[in-house]
Amino acid sequence: MGELPRPDSPVTLPTYADNAAIANGLEPETGATLKVFNWTAYINRAVVRNFEKRYKCKVEITTFNTQEDALAKLNTGDLQFDVFVPTVDVLSSLVAAKQVRPLNHGYIPNIHQAWDFFQNPFYDQGWRYTVPYTIYTTGIAWRNDHVSGSPDQLENPWSFLWQEQYRGKVAILDDYRESIGLGLMYNGETDLNTPDVEKLTAAEQALLNLAKLTSVHIDNNDYTNIPSGQMWIHHAWSGDIAAAEYYMPKGVSVDTVSYWFPRNGRGPVNNDTMVVLAGGKCPVLAHLFLNYFLDVDNVIENISYNGYMQPIHGVTGPRLVKEKLLPPNLTTTVVLESDFPRGLRELQISASARQVWQQDWLNVSRGV
């Protein structure tokens, strides 16, 4: 494989003769079942139901809890999923393995509703294979009724998680890129794609230290664990915390939830994508599904459940607050267009670097 995709080194993903896009002007498959492979609680069923009604089809959603879980399952062979939502760092290997199908742009006019940046992203020039799905920052969420202070008051804000007094109440994300990345940032490192073994070992040490201090919990349930009070400080994705209100127990105000993210270019900003998988049986419906989730009205309704913003014109923090989809105290979860050029991105790393990252993560997570 050639260059790794980076903002200053954009990549055009290759296409292959034996993995062509679908033809123009095809009718959507009738009476079909569209199979979507997605994160747990990451799509609004009500929007999906509207899609089903509109295109007279059924949508079957299979969920996964971690990106690695999903890839391991996809690699097991012919699962016939139509739509998948990969992070950008795994695109090249999906393309090389011909697991994703090139897009026929004719079916996806709504791409023009997306921010300009996402109409020709550096990780997939000419959006040959992907459309953008959600955008998010990775920061720290906490319960301000149980935990005092905030990361901003600390010299090293990421050390907010390293607090022994909240033992048993601290959690990090179950995602080797995010969590090893957390260890790197804690050590002052800003290259979240480093293959440097020493830096990675230091990050691993920092996380092991965190585990020792706080008996750290590992999960991607920031969206329920912070509202329920099961966890008090959680390494978190902005969209998960934006949805906190939906999960607050009776009698507890959403004002008790805080979210911090450094806007000075020292925190991760990323986006997920939606792709059409090559093994699916409903490629036309799959294209229409991608298109459906680029329309601003559907996006707003989707956000009302899953909390994650999408890079679509008209989806702004003030609008979400006004429509009561986002509590005013959680506007720190809003992702701005200007965050993308500034923020740290988790992008593709070489297979050998990936093995080092994953080994370090196993040493920390112990498979939990």
Added chain:
Amino acid sequence: MVLSAPARVRHRQHPPRARRRVLYAGLSVPAILWLAVFFLVPFYAVLSVAGGQIDGIRGTPIPEWNPLIWSRASYHAVFQEFSGTGAFLGPLVLRTVEYVGAASLLSLLIGYPAAYYVSRFATKRKGLLLGLLLAPFWVSYMMRMLAWIGLLQTDGYVNRILIDLHLTSHPVTWLGGKASTVVLGLVYGYVPYLILVLYAGLDRIDSSLLEAGRDLGLGRVRTFLFVTLPLSRQTIITGLLVTVLPMLGDYFTNVMLSGATNTSMVGNAIQGQLQSTTLQTQGAALSLLMLGVLAIPMLYYVVATNRASQAAA
């Protein structure tokens, strides 16, 4: 026997031994083939994955089918996890032994009296009691864990009762990586299996032996100590094996009730390796090593049950 006939007749009418053999062999062949293809061959696949390579792009394992050129890299990687710089497997193995040891001991302390009571003393209500003891078998394991997750929440009933009784002032975070919670989960999950085996064994102890004990003037306690307990030694051992072996491979109880790294067990490590694409060959190697270690108690079980069935014959 009314049905038995003169030897002369039997001799003539019996089909030749060889033909009988063919019939019986034929009956067992389908299952033997099934076991060969779906039980033995899969382990060859694991050996081939553990001895194979990792795809340079996708990170997925590429098995090596030729045993002569099996690589030792993944075993080496596992060895590194025991002793290398990032070593974590050693403590994990120790912890697994501790948790499983504690859980099986507790299971025995809970299960033996219950099984003993139902097999020896419950007369009229034996059917009911046995039914209640076996009831958990009919409830999915995951539902039983789900039940405890509800109870052990910060605002759950366990904490509320503890606070009402003034045993604690702050709610305990039971689900925040507590060893005691994991051990409790294991006991709760597996004790029914132990009770089943203990009951079956205790129930078969010849009651005339116990009466003999009493006739010799032993009290109940001493009858138990000198007669029942020695007679149930084999049952205890097999019962423990039947619970310990699956506990050693358990990873889900841990994930459901703790989810913290400081309670992780060997099963979690294997599961974690399986879920990281580039570490799957390691997962294959570690599960084979575990099989190697556990082969001894497993063989013991096979031999013990075999001996028992031969004795019965």
Added chain:
Amino acid sequence: MITATTSAPARRRLLRNPWRRPVFLEGFTWLYIAWSLLPIGLAVLFSFNNGRSQSVWQGFSMRWYTGDPLQSVLHDPTLHAAIAQTLKLALFTTVIAVPLGVAFAIGVDRWRSRPAEAANFVMVFSFVIPELIFGVALFFVFNTMFTSVHLGTLAETIGLVTWNLSWPAIIVRARLVSIGRQYEEAAADLGATRLQAIRRVLLPMLAPAIFASAVLVFSGVIDDFVLVNLLSSTSKTEPMSVLIYSNTHGGNGGPALNALATLMLLFSFVVAIIGFVGYRLMTRGERTSTDESLATFAGM
């Protein structure tokens, strides 16, 4: 006042009376039963909770069964699929594993040869191997060798049949040992062929053991998690245990899961009662066979 009215030797006799009720043991047993069943009862109760919480009671409602338009068992397709898949797998596995296992038991017990002993050895070994180790092996064999068997219902069924084959094989074999061979021989003496002897004489005598093993296989499949978690693919092929695990682990647990589990529980109990009544009917007159089949596993 016992001390006042009973003489010392009499008291000692009372203490030693072997037929006295063992109050302590009895109490302990009931305590254990309460501990093992109360949490399940509460989980069932919370399936009727009028709120998202699985720990704080917010009033009675049928919301998680029928009320909620998106997340109730009635309206969430993944929840139906989970029940359907659980039952499907239980049925397929029982139908395949029981005949295979019974034939194996008869064959191996009467064949009596080295290959038979070896096969039996492997069979018992498959009973005690930790499920995770076997699951890893199946996961790899379906991904690298038998690649035409895709993960999903077929892979799950094959895995569950292999894993549960030992129940009928071991239980039926134990029964065969205790029956002995004289009945078949007698049938043969009366002119029956071997096959007829098996069908007309042996199988009816084995019926209770076969039935018991079928019930155990069925409940074993409902209980299974490790294999199906490794071998399932789409949400259509995820049985209930996988759904509960991934949703709880994924933070999306809610009383709908309790509702789902409660329905499954009801179903299991119906099967259990049918099993119990059926077994009673088949074993009228012989009281020992339940204990006998259990004892086989205890190595007694």
